[in-house]
Each structure stands twice: as structure tokens, then as C-alpha cells.
Amino acid sequence: MLFSRRFLPYFVTQCLGALNDNVFKNVLLLLVSYSQIDELPIDVHLFVNLAAGLFILPFLLFSAHAGQVADSVDKALLIRRLKVLELVIMTVAIFAIISHSYLLMLLLLFLTGVQSAYFGPVKYSLLPRVLRDSELVSGNAWVEMGTFLAILAGTISAGMIVASDYATYWAAATVFTLALIGMTASWFIPSIPAHSDVKPRFSIVSATLVNIKKVRQSSEIWTAILAISWFWFVGATYLTQFPNFARITLNADPTVVSLLLLLFSVGIGTGSFVCERLSCRQVELGIMPLGLTLLAIFGIDLYFALPGQLGVETLYSLQSFIAEAAHYHLMLDLFMIGVGGGLFIVPLYTYIQARAKEGECAQAIASNNIINALFMVSSAIFAMLALNVLQWSIAQLFLLLASANLLVLLLLLWRWPELLLSVCSYFIRRVKYKTQLLDPELLHKSPKLLLVTNGLTWRDLVVIFGSFSHPVLFTSDVYQKAANHGLVSWALSRLTWYAGRHIDIDSVICVNNPSVGEFKARAEFADYKVVRVTFDAVEGRELRVKITPLAADNDRLMGLA
Numbered sequence: 001m002l003f004s005r006r007f008l009p010y011f012v013t014q015c016l017g018a019l020n021d022n023v024f025k026n027v028l029l030l031l032v033s034y035s036q037i038d039e040l041p042i043d044v045h046l047f048v049n050l051a052a053g054l055f056i057l058p059f060l061l062f063s064a065h066a067g068q069v070a071d072s073v074d075k076a077l078l079i080r081r082l083k084v085l086e087l088v089i090m091t092v093a094i095f096a097i098i099s100h101s102y103l104l105m106l107l108l109l110f111l112t113g114v115q116s117a118y119f120g121p122v123k124y125s126l127l128p129r130v131l132r133d134s135e136l137v138s139g140n141a142w143v144e145m146g147t148f149l150a151i152l153a154g155t156i157s158a159g160m161i162v163a164s165d166y167a168t169y170w171a172a173a174t175v176f177t178l179a180l181i182g183m184t185a186s187w188f189i190p191s192i193p194a195h196s197d198v199k200p201r202f203s204i205v206s207a208t209l210v211n212i213k214k215v216r217q218s219s220e221i222w223t224a225i226l227a228i229s230w231f232w233f234v235g236a237t238y239l240t241q242f243p244n245f246a247r248i249t250l251n252a253d254p255t256v257v258s259l260l261l262l263l264f265s266v267g268i269g270t271g272s273f274v275c276e277r278l279s280c281r282q283v284e285l286g287i288m289p290l291g292l293t294l295l296a297i298f299g300i301d302l303y304f305a306l307p308g309q310l311g312v313e314t315l316y317s318l319q320s321f322i323a324e325a326a327h328y329h330l331m332l333d334l335f336m337i338g339v340g341g342g343l344f345i346v347p348l349y350t351y352i353q354a355r356a357k358e359g360e361c362a363q364a365i366a367s368n369n370i371i372n373a374l375f376m377v378s379s380a381i382f383a384m385l386a387l388n389v390l391q392w393s394i395a396q397l398f399l400l401l402a403s404a405n406l407l408v409l410l411l412l413l414w415r416w417p418e419l420l421l422s423v424c425s426y427f428i429r430r431v432k433y434k435t436q437l438l439d440p441e442l443l444h445k446s447p448k449l450l451l452v453t454n455g456l457t458w459r460d461l462v463v464i465f466g467s468f469s470h471p472v473l474f475t476s477d478v479y480q481k482a483a484n485h486g487l488v489s490w491a492l493s494r495l496t497w498y499a500g501r502h503i504d505i506d507s508v509i510c511v512n513n514p515s516v517g518e519f520k521a522r523a524e525f526a527d528y529k530v531v532r533v534t535f536d537a538v539e540g541r542e543l544r545v546k547i548t549p550l551a552a553d554n555d556r557l558m559g560l561a
Contacts, residue, residue, distance in 0.1 A: 001138060006130040009188035013079060014123055015146040016182035017086065020175055021112055022154025023161070024093065025055060027171045028105050030162040047102070051109055052380075058113035059373035061204050063120065064211035067366025068200035070122040071359055075129065075192040082119050083183035089115065090179040094172040120369045125362035128353040129192050133445060133469065134281040140350050141276045144342060145269035151239075152265040156258050194359075208370060214360070215367040220471070221355055223416045224348045225368045227288070229375040230408055231345050234295065234401050236376040237383055238264065238337070245394045249306060250330075255318035263331055267338020274339065275346040278430075283354045283469065285419060286426030288347040292409045294340025299402025302333040306395055354469060357506075417494035418471075424488055425466025428459060433543035437467060443531050443547045445469045447506030450525060452532045452550060453478055454513045458488055461510065464533055465495075467545055470506045473497040477512050 001007055032047055070078060089111050096104040123143070131139045161170045201207065216222045242260045246252040271291065278287050307326055321327055356364040386392045386400070413420050429435040437444060447470045456464075456478070465472045472495065479492050497509055509528070511519055519525045529549060536544040 001131065001135045002142065005188065006190055007139065007142075009185050010079070010126060010130070011142060011146060012185040013083065013182050013189065014119070014143065015150050016178050016185065017083070017116070017119060018147050018150035019154045019157075020086065020090070020178040020182065021055075021116055022151050023158050023171075023178065024090070024112060024175045025051070025109060026155050026158030027097070027161055027175075028102075028109060030158055031167070031171075032102065047106075051106060053377075054106055054110040055113040056373050056377060058110065058117040059120070059369050060208075062114060062117045063366040063369040063373070064207040064363075065200060065202050065204075066118040066369075067121040067211060067363035068207070069118065070125055070362030070366070072194050072200050074194060075122050075126050076186075076189040077191070078122050079119070079126075079189060080183070080186045082115055082122075083179070083186040085115050086112070087176075087179040087183050090175045093175055097168050097172040097175075100168070117369065121362035121365040124349060124353060124365045125356075126192060128361060130190075133283075133354075136283065136353060137279045137281055137346065137350050138276050140346050140353075141272035141342075144272045144346055144349070148265040148268045152261050155261055159254065159258070211363055212367050212370065215364050218355070220416070220418055221352055221364055223412070224351050224355075225364075225371050227408075227412060228345060228348045228352075228368055229371045231341060231348075232372045233375040233379045233382075234405070235341060236379045237397070237401055240380065241383065241394050241397065245398075249393070249395055250316065250321070252316040252321055253318075256316060256321050259318055259321065259331075260334060263334040264338040264341075267335040267340075268342040268345075269338075270335075271339035271342020271344075272346050273342075275343050278343075279347070280430070283347070283350050284422070284426055284430075284466075285347050285351050286422035286424075286466070288344055289409055289413070289419070289423055291340045291343030291345070291347075292405055292412075294336055295344060296340075296402050296405035296409070298333045298336040298340065299398060299405065302330065302337070302402070303395055303399040305329040305333050355471070417491035420487060420491045421462060421465050421495070424491075425462045428463055429466055429543075432541070434541045435463070435467075435543045435545060437545050437547070439545075439547040441547075441549065443529070443549065446529065447508070448528045449508040450516060450519055450528045450530045451508060451510040452513050452516055452530060453510055456535075458492070460535055461492060462488065463535070463543070463545060464510060467533075467547075468508050470508050472508045472510060474510045475512065475515065477515065478510050 002011070029051060089108055093105070093108050095101070096108055124140075127139045127143070128136060157174070158171075161167055161174060164170055215225065239261070242264075243254070243257050246254070246256045246260060250256060271294075275287055275291075278284070278290075307330075316324075352364055352368065353361060383397060386397050387394065392400075413423075443449065444467050449468070449470075451464065451472075453460075453464075461474060461478070474492055474495060475497050479489075479496050509519070509525070516530060520528070520530070531547055531549050534546045534548075536546065
């Protein structure tokens, strides 16, 4: 998959885009913060905060329109146009950087944010169109790893550029070269025609509200978006506070900041690929709570791993910081926080891509980007309130975030019954048993199914729930036979089908054998396939789940044993 034409050019293009964004943004901030403060037309603190806001603002303003555009045009063509725009922006940036035109650089930073806002929806909605179902988790893992390593590389490269001789010339050449290579790579992306014929209409407020309203119709996707946004709330807080955390709490120089970023980013990449292994190349939402748990446990442990107060004369360089064994505990915690982040984020993105309706995936990603941006802005406000108003230390802020992860986990398990069932299903199918799915016709990936059951236990229902790609609902008579089993029964009751309930057009309905004929007689289930799921327990830990199609004739269905 990685070296195929359907993935590699796209992967290179998106990595170079993220790298270039971060090089340009951090070069600008470092130039004004260290070398040319006197040349600024406004106060340096105002300039830095204005720059950060101008880069985030386009995600709030244009993401909704970007999602409509990404669903309505050829995705490869859209990416090429956006990379041409990036090249134009960076061509003007050459003049702005060399001439020290900082107001022009602010405008270019805003336009870079606009380009990124339009690239975001197509970046993720492209994957389910070009990758097989078994490759979707792997594709998302590579994208997440590439994105965070690009952020890291961009941050470190910007520092090296500004510290070098002829910094402005190196900066101008770097951003232009990266844009040129990225544009070249985009021309190797194969055509990906649009699935939606709805023409996008440019609007900021109304388009944003309509887009979010549409996504909120699916409570599961909306909850996944909120969970992803929480990750960005936490992640943005860590990344923003690392410089002051290293300087104030660790008494370390800027080289240690790069080490902290490296541990965090490599951890996310590692977690992304661990997620791929644990999911067995399937959409496994049940892995996500493990990531959130790691974020909480190692975030709390980080607070207790911090060294004691040191004298102000002690200033660690990268070499001296690594040489001290007392810092290994802290470094492990930061790495594992990143691993938890990767395990947390990849299943959520994959879940949205798998569950979004055809032709609406980019709009769902656009809504995700809008809410992400709101949470990232909120994280900055929250950090200012905690550090400046309440006078907390950065270590206390990190401890609060880590503890809040546990509350968020409990809230998600309570508000999202599908998540609780996914965790139970993953444990039974992947941990307690080694499940073998016998389904030569790949019916478990098909939408619109009526599953015939006959007195199944709650464990059987949980296994069924995790074995199908589309949303699974249970009729009341199926659920009642598996009742009185605590939280699992409560979660099953939240996913019970009843007459008049709005169901996803791709839903899978689990019904008792005597009721199948009645369901097939209903107009909304006329085009549903009828299948049977049987369980064959074998020796050891192996569990076989067999899915077979049944005849559509009602009399034969009613007569099944």
C-alpha cells in the first residue's frame, strides 16, 4: 500500500504541506522573537498571538465550504490546485522574508491557513476512496505519523534556519522548494472523481451551521468528532507549553524543547502503528479507550516524575539532560503520552471515514476541523486562565489535563453505548478468544442486513456487534433474552430497534427467527438481505463465527428452526 501510486504521491504531498506550514510559521515567530524585534510595527507579544490566531482562523471560516468542495470535485484535481496556490503564496513569501515585510508575512500566514483549511477535508476523505477496507487503519496510521513528524521537523528546521548565517535567504529558499516539490508530487495522484453532484455555495456562517447540523444528525459521528477535538485540546496544550515547561520546570535550554517534541511526536507515530496491529486491519473503535487511558495514566505519572527544584544556575543542554538518569522516567512518560494519543486518534478518524455516508465524508471531516479549531482556541484560553489568572504551574496544568482524560473516558462510555459494546466485543473477539470469521461472500461488510438469531446470549450479541462494518441494532425481543447483564445490557438497550426509530440507511438489524417475515413485509426493509450468524466453539481459544445468506422467501424464513 505505502509504495502504491494510489497512496504514496498523496502521502508525500500531505507530509510536505504540513512540513512547509510549520517551517514558515515557526520561522516567522522565531525571527520576530529573537532577531528583529525592533523592526516590528506592533508589540512582539501582540504579533505572536495575532500570528497564531490568523493561522487558526481560516479553519473556522472556510472548513464548511472546503468540505462541500472536496465532496463535489475530483479530489486529485483539487489537491493540485491547492498545491499551486501554496507555490504562489511561498513565491510571494520569498520577497516578504528577504525584505522583512512582517505585515505581508502575516497576510501570507493567513492565506497558508486558508490553503490548509481547504486541504484538510480532502486529506482524510480521500483515504476511503483509494484504500481497501483492510488498509484504512494502516493508511490513517501513516497519515497521523507523517503529520506529527512533519510538525516536529518543521519546528526543528525553523530553529536551525534562524540560527544559521543568511537566515532570511535559507528560509525563503526552503519554503519555496518544499512547495515546489509538493506541487510536483501532487501531479502523480490518480484521478478520484466526485461522488456528490451538489454544487457548493460559498458562505461562512450559514454553511458552517448547515454543515454541523448535518453531521449532528449522526450522533455517533458527532461524538467521534468531539472526542477527536478533545485530543487536539490536550495536544495543543502540551505543544504550546513545552518551551516554557522546559525553561521553567526543567531548567533546560531550547535544545531540550526539541527533545520533548521528538518524544511526543515519535510516540504518536508509534501508537498509530500499534493501533494498526491491535486492530488487525479492521475498524476497531474498542481500542480507543486504551489510548485515552494511557494519556491519563502517564500524564498523571509525569507530574510525579518531575525533578525537584533546581538552582537557577543549572541549565541543562540536550546532552546533559539525557546524561542524567533521573530524567529517563519523565522521558518515558512523554513518549507514552504520545503513544496514547496515537491509539486514541487513529480509530476515531477511521471510524468517521467508515461511517460517513458516501459523498459526505469530506463534509464530516470539515465539521471535525471546525470543532477542532474551536477546541484548540479554547485550550489557549484555558491555559491563560490557569497560568496567568489562577497562577498555577505548568506541571499542575498538565496534571489537570491528565486527570480530565479519565472523566472524558467515563463520559464517552456513558454517552456512547457503541463504544462500550466495542470494548467488550474487542475483548471477547481478540483477547479472550481468537475469532475466525467464516464469510466467503463478505456479508459482514455489506449494508442493509437482517440477521436471523435464535436465543443468543449477550456474549454472542456483543461478538455480532463487533463483526459487522455497519451500525448494528437489536430488536427488543433479541435484547430481552440477553438482559440482566449490567452495563452491557444497558448499552444493548440503547441500540434497540423499535417502530418509528430513525435508522441509518446502511444499518444491520438483528432479529429473532419468528419475526423475520414481519420485517421483510415492511417497506423500509424490502431490499434488506437476510443472513444467519452461527457460532461454533472449538477447542482452545478459537471461536468461529459463520455468516451465511438465507433465501428471501417469507415462508421459508418463517419455517427456519
